[in-house]
Amino acid sequence: MTVLMTTPTRRRPARAVPTGQQSRRRRVAVSRALLWPALATSIVLTQIPFVLTIYYSLQRWNMLRPGDRGFTGLDNYVSVLRDGSFLSSLGATVAVTGTSVVASTLLGMLFAVLLDRSFVGRGVARTLMITPFLVMPAAAALVWKWSILDAATGMANWGLGLVGLPPVAWNTELPMLTIILVLTWQYTPFAMLILLAGLQAQDRDVLEAAAVDGAGALRTFGSITLPHLRQYVEIAVLLASIMLLQVFDPIAIMTRGTGGTKTLSYLLYERAFVGLEVGEAAAYGVMTVLVTIVVASVALRTLFKVFSTEGIDR
Amino acid sequence: MTSSRLRAALITAVTWVLVLMFFFPVAWMVFTAFKPEHQAATMPPTFAPDLTLDQFDAVFARDMLPYLINSLSASLGSTLLVLVLAVPAAYALSIRPVANVRDALFFFISTRFMPVAASIIPVYLLLQSVGGLDNITWLTILYVGVNLPIAVWMMRSFLAEVPREVIEAAQLDGARLGTEIFRVVLPIVLPGVAAAGLICFIFAWNEFFLANLLTAQVARPTPPFLTSFVDGRGQFLAVLSAAATVAIVPVVLAGWIAQKQLVRGLAMGAIK
């Protein structure tokens, strides 16, 4: 454990405030002492379970057959790769996360622009608008499933009926959309909050100057505001992706993995606690982590680029 | 002039319609909570029900209070622990010079990328082997693991805003580390600490996956308790709505009241 922790810090000496060798060394030590508890906690709570996951993934172990357990080499990986569930769940995760993130960001942008204007009751409108993000996801999924999207008594079908459209069997015909609807509903306020902060951080003088120069509102938005918002958009997309990649609640509550909504989290849960296939589930877990590491590296590189202007390595 | 005012009024109207559409599911849920059960799931919907508090009585008769208390202790406890760990770490990463800030940060944030589900089996078996299932302390500790990366990340951004001159001045004055942190830096970033705390609290309060799998009765928090209102054999929408309303009140109120912190926290204060 200690080895794991100190290696990264030791590789390069710090470029500190130049107040002499002695003091610099002390400062580094103090810094390490400050960093240590958090780093250790994180390692213990996330890395040790993962190492054990690798161990379990090499075991033949179905909890329903307690007598038959043992080392099985890479068999679990073979059956995982042969089964095809992993790839289709990976696809489902990308589809659900991707669509929801894009939709949330676009809608979030719309609401940010609308709520950045000054109008009667703006404070109240903002307050109402952030609410979906605060609602407990389990509660949101339950309410959407039973109150809004129920085929017989849901408000969505009632609304469709008002405008003369036929009712929709949401869960049967459009399972993926039901999940995306709920996630988009919850994460639009999230994107909006970040983008609103971006809009408010804009330099008003520049905007006024553009207006004086006779640039239209749309052109100003396109050529000044949007580029300014870019890093906010990146942050919103990245954070929403981190959270949505793990999405579990609405799937467990609304679709139970049917119709292309079996995301990786749900697949892992199902293999582990419905199939009770410890070994196989662990193999799925290891595969998932490998894929996430690749995704995370790419995403984080982007993130660091976002922050590079601020000087991360000073 | 009139045309541009008309346009402004129109945009305002559209804004309000859209906002109310977004808010509708919450409003409808709260409304349903005050209906008698037989008027909750009807087609067409019942807009003039016989308003009643029966469902809230039923919710607390089903003993919701202990679940709320569990949620509260896991959320508050984990948030406090997270802050105690995250603030010094972020301080070391942003103000004090630590080599390879990037590696440490990368590590923290990457732990948040990993699906919790990927290592749920060992976590479950480990907890079981130490008798830690259905135990609120262990659930709290796990929430620390989940929220720590986000908090470190946020706090680092807030701390990066603290003018270096302020700290250097304090250091030249010979201020000791404790003084430096508590007297000089902390007051400046206090809003940031509040923001990070709020976000961690929200995430912990709303967490379902671990809560559902690792608790049964004694330590069970609110989110998995909610799903138990889905009745296998009868009407349940009104009482479910009432339970959901009670469950979301603390976080929604906190979010409404601390909107500024929420914005700061989410925008991570950093990007300026």
Next chain:
Amino acid sequence: MMLTRTARRQAAPAGLAAAALALALTACAGAGGGGDGGSAGQGGGPVELTLATVNNPQMKDMEELKSAFEEEHPDITVNFIQMEENDLRDAVTKDVATDGGQYDIVTVGSYEVPIWAQNGWLTDLTGDLGSDADYDVDDLFEPVKDALTVDDSLYAVPFYGESSMLMYNKELLDAAGVTMPEHPTWQEVADIAREVDSDDVDGICLRGKPGWGEVFAPLTTVVNTFGGSWYDAEWNAQVDQPEFAEAVQFYVDLVEDAGEADPVSTGFTECLNNVSQGRSAMWVDATVAAGLLEDPESSQVAGKMGYAHAPVVETEESGWLWSWNLAIPETTQNRDAAVEFVKWATSKEYHQLVGTELGWSRVPPGARNSTYEIPEYEEAAASFAPITRDIMLAVNPEQPGVAPQSWTGIQYVTIPEFQDLGNQVSQDLADVFAGRSELAPVLERAQDLAQEAGDAQK
């Protein structure tokens, strides 16, 4: 129990990293071994029982009446954890399979009892129940009790039992000018369903919700009576056989033509709502539904319903056999108190208590012969009690289909892998209901999965 819990809690906050490291070491030394030793709570002092149960009305009635038990046993309190059927299965299976020890009493279906008993996860109740003459263990329904017995030992007690039957709205069928025979065939039922089906009313309601205990409860009975089966007597998977496909296709087509709009979210509750609000004309499902449909407070069709045996094709009967039972996991630290409660909740006195406190139509059905001799119950349940009893005694769990099988059970296969198998196939089936996928590839994959599970059995 209180003592134990406090002790456990104090073990936790001893230095975060140290505790977690210790935890990791213990685990490396052999995780899954389980068992934290200490067995405080057994002798003397107040006992707190944790009971995990499905949130059906009968169970809610039990929770409502538990204070009567607690008054008789002042040192015992009983905490109910209610869950939806699927969640309950997942939670309880996970707990007993890992020696989690979170529950003192669990509600288990007749599918799980023999499997769990063989794994040594449930305590043998034979002695406790047999030694008490007042309890009258022989009064329990024979076919139900058989399903809970392994090697002459009884591992669970039925709280209530059920078969399945056809329920139909007489008004709607009369209006369409059709009459229902007492022993209908599936073809007759399908014809009537298509006849009655209109814009306002569904001809029939059949479960389509994923889960082996959801869609595959009725669907497996249809497969059985069509002459199909999950396995032959040698554990060769039979899912690729024409009878299996024919039955499933029949079921899907019937739902498509004359069934509910949203089959994938339709389970028992949804059908109950549809039928009790007059939106569905017929329904094939658990016999306990009748009691709910005849309750004028929640149902608009009370008194308008007719009941018939489950529809058949090639067999005499095609009702299923199911019971929700109370069992005590081996891991409990409060066995004596748990036995007390289990006996109380499944006793004749409890039935009297339900009748006098909550109404006679709410007495848990299908568990005891004597229930059907209570005059008040006979009167309150006149329209469905006799047929329920007839069907429950007529079905044959040893061979529900055309060919012999090597397990006991009608709408399920009594092997551990079946719940996973049924779940996966039913998820794929959702795509067939929605028209996103053909049946053939779904059954092809199902055959592979079934064969894998069957091989483990050979």
